[in-house]
Amino acid sequence: xxxxxxxxxxxxxxxxxxQVCFTIRxxxxxxxxxxxxxxxxxLIKILSGIYPDYEGSIRFDGAxxxxxxxxxxxxxxxxxxxxxxxVIRELSVAENIFLGxxxxxxxxxxxxxxxxxxxxxxLSFLDAPLDPRAQVxxxxxxxxxxxxxxxxxxxxxxxxxxxxxTSSLTEHEVRQLFALIRRLKERGITILYVSxxxxxxxxxxxxVTVFRxxxxxxxxxxxxxxxxxxxxxxxxxxxxxxFPLRTSRRGEKLLSVRGAGRAGEFQDVSFELHEGEILGxxxxxxxxxxxxxxxxxxxxxxxSGEVILHGRSIGRFKHPSRALALGVAYLSEDxxxxxxxxxLSIRExxxxxxxxxxxxxxxxxxxxxxxxxxxxxxxxxxxxxxxDQLVESLSGGNxxxxxxxxxxxxxxxxxxxxEPTRGxxxxxxxxxxxxxxxxxxxxxxxLFISSELPEVLGVSDRILCMREGRLAREFTRAExxxxxxxxxxxxxxxx
Amino acid sequence: xxxxxxxFRKVLQLRELPILFxxxxxxxxxxxxxxxxxSFKNFENxxxxxxxxxxxxxxxxxxxxxxxxxxxxxxxxSFAINIGGLGIVAGWPMWVAYPFMLALGLVLGWLNGFLITxxxxxxxxxxxxxxxxxxxxxxxxxxxxxxxxxPKGYQAIxxxxxxxxxxxxxxxxxIYISLNTRFGRNLFAIGGGEQSAVYSGVPVRxxxxxxxxxxxxxxxxxxxILVGKSGFIQPQSGLGYEMSAIAAVVIGxxxxxxxxxxxxxxxxxxxxxxxxxxxxxxxxxxPYWQGLITGVLIILAIALDTVRQLRK
Numbered sequence: 001x002x003x004x005x006x007x008x009x010x011x012x013x014x015x016x017x018x019q020v021c022f023t024i025r026x027x028x029x030x031x032x033x034x035x036x037x038x039x040x041x042x043l044i045k046i047l048s049g050i051y052p053d054y055e056g057s058i059r060f061d062g063a064x065x066x067x068x069x070x071x072x073x074x075x076x077x078x079x080x081x082x083x084x085x086x087v088i089r090e091l092s093v094a095e096n097i098f099l100g101x102x103x104x105x106x107x108x109x110x111x112x113x114x115x116x117x118x119x120x121x122x123l124s125f126l127d128a129p130l131d132p133r134a135q136v137x138x139x140x141x142x143x144x145x146x147x148x149x150x151x152x153x154x155x156x157x158x159x160x161x162x163x164x165x166t167s168s169l170t171e172h173e174v175r176q177l178f179a180l181i182r183r184l185k186e187r188g189i190t191i192l193y194v195s196x197x198x199x200x201x202x203x204x205x206x207x208v209t210v211f212r213x214x215x216x217x218x219x220x221x222x223x224x225x226x227x228x229x230x231x232x233x234x235x236x237x238x239x240x241x242x243f244p245l246r247t248s249r250r251g252e253k254l255l256s257v258r259g260a261g262r263a264g265e266f267q268d269v270s271f272e273l274h275e276g277e278i279l280g281x282x283x284x285x286x287x288x289x290x291x292x293x294x295x296x297x298x299x300x301x302x303x304s305g306e307v308i309l310h311g312r313s314i315g316r317f318k319h320p321s322r323a324l325a326l327g328v329a330y331l332s333e334d335x336x337x338x339x340x341x342x343x344l345s346i347r348e349x350x351x352x353x354x355x356x357x358x359x360x361x362x363x364x365x366x367x368x369x370x371x372x373x374x375x376x377x378x379x380x381x382x383x384x385x386x387x388d389q390l391v392e393s394l395s396g397g398n399x400x401x402x403x404x405x406x407x408x409x410x411x412x413x414x415x416x417x418x419e420p421t422r423g424x425x426x427x428x429x430x431x432x433x434x435x436x437x438x439x440x441x442x443x444x445x446x447l448f449i450s451s452e453l454p455e456v457l458g459v460s461d462r463i464l465c466m467r468e469g470r471l472a473r474e475f476t477r478a479e480x481x482x483x484x485x486x487x488x489x490x491x492x493x494x495x
Numbered sequence: 496x497x498x499x500x501x502x503f504r505k506v507l508q509l510r511e512l513p514i515l516f517x518x519x520x521x522x523x524x525x526x527x528x529x530x531x532x533x534s535f536k537n538f539e540n541x542x543x544x545x546x547x548x549x550x551x552x553x554x555x556x557x558x559x560x561x562x563x564x565x566x567x568x569x570x571x572x573s574f575a576i577n578i579g580g581l582g583i584v585a586g587w588p589m590w591v592a593y594p595f596m597l598a599l600g601l602v603l604g605w606l607n608g609f610l611i612t613x614x615x616x617x618x619x620x621x622x623x624x625x626x627x628x629x630x631x632x633x634x635x636x637x638x639x640x641x642x643x644x645x646p647k648g649y650q651a652i653x654x655x656x657x658x659x660x661x662x663x664x665x666x667x668x669x670i671y672i673s674l675n676t677r678f679g680r681n682l683f684a685i686g687g688g689e690q691s692a693v694y695s696g697v698p699v700r701x702x703x704x705x706x707x708x709x710x711x712x713x714x715x716x717x718x719x720i721l722v723g724k725s726g727f728i729q730p731q732s733g734l735g736y737e738m739s740a741i742a743a744v745v746i747g748x749x750x751x752x753x754x755x756x757x758x759x760x761x762x763x764x765x766x767x768x769x770x771x772x773x774x775x776x777x778x779x780x781x782p783y784w785q786g787l788i789t790g791v792l793i794i795l796a797i798a799l800d801t802v803r804q805l806r807k
Contacts, residue, residue, distance in 0.1 A: 297694075299693070319698070320694050321697070321698055332694060339691055341684055341691050341754060342688065348683065348687075353695040355680060359676075362676045363677075364676065
């Protein structure tokens with residue numbers, strides 16, 4: 001049993017955790033939910049030994065322990081699987097599993113046979129068909145995560161903390177992960193499952209703890225509560241529905257893609273996007289959706305096919321700047337690497353794509369820049385102290401709004417949103433959906449890529465299913481039900 | 496009162512503040528410890544010392560802001576004056592020789608930019624290569640010989656406060672450009688997140704080509720001043736300039752990873768290094784100590800920068 005007693009932690013200007021008290025029972029899957037900034041990450045970092053300075057105490061089976069480093073926590077039986085995986089891509093599965101604890105033979109030589117056989121043992125316990133000698137960098141994210149779990153098992157961990165474990169997984173992989181968690185539970189391992197996704201919490205957890213603004217709101221048995229109750233505890237208000245009502249009407253044709261292909265990634269993709277339409281792209285990871293998006297935006301080149309924008313063939317984009325100039329904007333799934341400059345200010349981030357417009361000759365007109373940025377900050381209610389604040393210091397949802405503002409400033413007509421709600425909290429997700437609605441109400445079109453099935457189905461007017469680089473099927477909003485779509489995505493309907 | 500406070504706070508937040516503080520301490524210490532340190536004659540001397548490395552450092556700042564680096568600046572400097580020097584001895588007039596030398600700097604800088612943007616290899620490696628190639632070409636052509644004497648006319652640019660005036664003008668221009676133009680803003684953006692910049696439509700390749708080219712021209716210009724100052728040209732000219740320039744940039748508070756920093760900071764960094772070296776020389780400290788002290792300064796500056804990053 002882990003008893004968290006009056007734990008507080010503050011950073012300059014922020015009370016990240018405020019007198020938090022709750023207990024995690026042995027052998028349960030304990031869900032921890034809360035919006036961004038609720039204090040979940042801070043608690044994870046305390047439990048895993050990254051933040052040794054905090055008030056209050058944490059008791060493991062009655063004994064107070066304070067970990068001052070990650071390896072100490074690991075030795076104490078607590079392993080954490082962070083959202084950003086810590087596997088080393090260049091090394092093999094077995095080397096990763098035994099990293100830092102490699103079995104050696106007399107004389108200090110690595111005992112490869114022991115590593116391989118023990119790795120196989122752990123992998124087969126988890127029912128994972130991985131080769132211990134495979135290079136981790138070549139594995140899917142789901143399998144890399146599995147390697148991390150193996151690491152925790154080899155450490156004889158009693159507690160495994162999983163931080164947003166499904167953020168890069170497809171629905172199918174999520175199910176596999178859940179099966180795995182159940183096995184871990186059978187083995188008596190306690191799991192702290194930290195997530196934004198209420199549905200997952202209810203699918204896998206035995207009890208749920210809700211944080212809000214650094215405070216502990218409640219710990220309840222899963223069967224004694226409902227998703228709506230938990231959501232309202234999280235946000236402090238009740239969301240009447242998760243997705244806003246679609247109101248926009250479909251207009252003229254905006255974009256046609258004919259026979260688009262790129263060697264090894266996707267082939268023969270044809271579709272049309274209309275004004276006022278949200279066209280959803282459902283698919284498993286690796287189905288080629290992001291690759292398609294990048295090629296449509298000019299970040300990679302098409303090897304075949306053509307793109308027709310506003311009725312004119314524009315051939316193929318060679319550089320994103322050309323796509324932006326013609327009114328096509330892309331919101332990357334990788335916000336930190338392909339969306340933001342974390343160490344630059346909100347203002348510098350937002351105005352980057354429209355510097356030409358706010359400049360006279362070569363010189364930036366500061367006042368125009370500030371006015372423009374200010375108008376978007378107000379429009380999207382971005383929470384900040386100053387527009388000169390570094391983007392790094394914003395929450396995920398607000399960071400995403402900064403990227404979206406940057407794209408909107410370009411006055412593009414076609415938007416490609418690739419996983420726009422990844423890693424952001426429920427309230428901010430709803431706001432993003434609303435922004436998408438507003439954009440289409442103004443006659444713009446959106447290609448919407450998401451690996452969360454309910455989201456694709458809840459937001460899109462039409463849904464295109466991609467499987468192994470090809471369009472497998474189109475659903476209208478009315479005919480799309482989750483199971484039918486999932487069957488198409490996983491190939492379950494194949495003749 | 497209420498109006499003064501935010502202004503005061505702004506001064507406190509200046510990233511150049513720590514280095515200004517160190518500068519003040521240095522000047523105070525040396526003025527007390529060294530007779531004749533606090534004099535116009537001495538400052539003129541120091542200003543000439545600072546000017547050449549200072550000019551090279553400006554170009555280096557632009558490059559480091561984009562997250563790049565250029566190890567070949569000293570080699571470019573040397574190339575420009577050694578090859579240009581052949582023209583000088585051949586009796587070319589200044590208005591031919593000077594533009595020719597600057598053009599050499601431009602071409603070599605451009606070549607760096609071209610290679611860096613076409614080959615997926617870090618700038619560090621590419622410019623390590625070009626540095627050796629440029630220096631190799633110099634040795635082959637000059638066969639290691641000094642070029643001397645340099646006509647009087649060529650020495651004007653290196654005398655009195657002229658070098659410092661060049662530095663001041665270049666500083667003014669590039670401080671303004673870095674803060675107020677699209678070009679400047681895009682340099683920070685590229686260093687802050689290259690992929691994000693590409694996705695925001697920034698022509699990253701073109702801007703990189705431009706900064707390396709600018710750096711090449713500035714290195715050649717520093718070379719002209721060096722020739723004026725010393726009155727001769729040697730194949731080893733500009734040796735170690737790359738390290739001094741990088742040191743000035745880093746001590747001046749620019750992040751070695753790019754994305755944040757300032758041209759002004761670099762200037763203060765080169766002044767600080769110049770003062771320390773001059774002061775130590777006047778104190779008759781063994782020159783062997785100077786390298787050691789510069790090294791310690793660099794590590795201190797980077798450590799400070801890292802601490803600042805961690806605190807965020």
